[in-house]
Each structure stands twice: as structure tokens, then as C-alpha cells.
Amino acid sequence: IGRGGFKTAHPGWLTLASHIPTTGLGSIPHQKVVVKRPFIKIFPPNGPSAGTYKVGRYAVADELSKQFKEANVLYWANSLLDLTYAFVNRCVAASSTPPPFEIPRLRFIHAGLALSFLPGQMIVAKPGAKPCSVRAAFLLEELIPGGPDGFVKFIHNTDCDPLLD
Numbered sequence: 230i231g232r233g234g235f236k237t238a239h240p241g242w243l244t245l246a247s248h249i250p251t252t253g254l255g256s257i258p259h260q261k262v263v264v265k266r267p268f269i270k271i272f273p274p275n276g277p278s279a280g281t282y283k284v285g286r287y288a289v290a291d292e293l294s295k296q297f298k299e300a301n302v303l304y305w306a307n308s309l310l311d312l313t314y315a316f317v318n319r320c321v322a323a324s325s326t327p328p329p330f331e332i333p334r335l336r337f338i339h340a341g342l343a344l345s346f347l348p349g350q351m352i353v354a355k356p357g358a359k360p361c362s363v364r365a366a367f368l369l370e371e372l373i374p375g376g377p378d379g380f381v382k383f384i385h386n387t388d389c390d391p392l393l394d
Contacts, residue, residue, distance in 0.1 A: 237284065238264070239263070243262045254339040254371055270285070271283040289366075292365065293363065296367070300340060307337045310336065346362045347363075
């Protein structure tokens with residue numbers, strides 16, 4: 230699908246074998262998802278030049294840490310947004326008149342963390358670290374139908390100013 234400033238994105242699909250949720254990510258067999266993974270820019274030895282770099286991967290321990298943090302932030306952001314809309318809905322219901330404007334309905338994408346294991350093998354991610362069988366961590370995000378034209382992205386990673394235009 231592409232490469233951003235610090236993650237690669239690939240097409241994928243998700244089918245859960247057990248504990249299938251009724252809604253959200255994994256509720257549909259063979260659900261199309263975007264598989265994301267962080268990367269390191271590896272520049273040539275003579276220094277960085279305009280856009281010339283290779284994609285390198287983090288050590289497993291570092292990748293796990295980064296991916297768990299992002300998944301955790303998405304989880305809490307979703308929860309806080311749900312609480313916000315619950316509060317707004319209660320206020321609107323308690324009011325004698327509707328608001329003089331339309332309340333926008335935003336949402337975060339549904340996402341989850343997937344770990345790839347090496348069966349029967351233990352690897353050491355860093356010197357002195359405990360061995361584990363995790364090979365890689367992937368952030369799975371729902372695939373938004375319609376591509377970039379199917380949604381409006383208000384905030385992105387490059388700039389914290391809302392994208393209202």
C-alpha cells in the first residue's frame with residue numbers, strides 16, 4: 230500500500246479462529262486489513278541524500294514496545310472519544326432545544342496488534358535480554374473502503390494542525 234515517514238503499510242486479511250467478536254476488527258471472516266510495521270531509515274555510508282535510504286527493521290524488543298504503545302494509544306483514544314460522545318448525547322437529550330449546528334461524528338479506525346511467533350525457536354532480541362519466540366509485531370488496521378476519497382483525515386503524523394480544507 231505504501232510507506233510513510235516511519236511505517237510501511239501492506240494489504241492483508243484477518244480471520245480469527247476463536248473468540249470472534251460480534252463487531253469491529255476480526256468480526257468478518259477473511260476481513261481486509263492494512264498491516265503496518267515500523268521501520269528505520271538506513272542511509273548510505275557517505276551520508277543521507279535526497280530520499281535515498283533502505284528500509285531496516287527494529288530489534289524485536291524495540292518493535293514490540295513501539296507497536297504496543299501505538300495500539301494502547303488507539304485503544305485509549307477510542308475509549309475517550311466514546312465517553313465524549315456519550316456526554317454530548319446526554320446533554321443534547323436533556324436540552325429542550327437541539328443544538329444550532331450539526332455535531333460531527335468522528336471516529337478512530339479499528340485496530341489490533343498481531344504477533345508473529347517462531348514455532349519451537351527462541352531468539353534473543355538484544356544482548357542480555359530474555360529469549361522469546363516472537364519474530365515480529367504488526368499493527369492491523371481496518372481497511373477503509375473507497376481509499377483516500379472515502380474519508381477525511383483531520384489529523385496526521387506530520388503536522389498537529391487539523392486538516393480542515
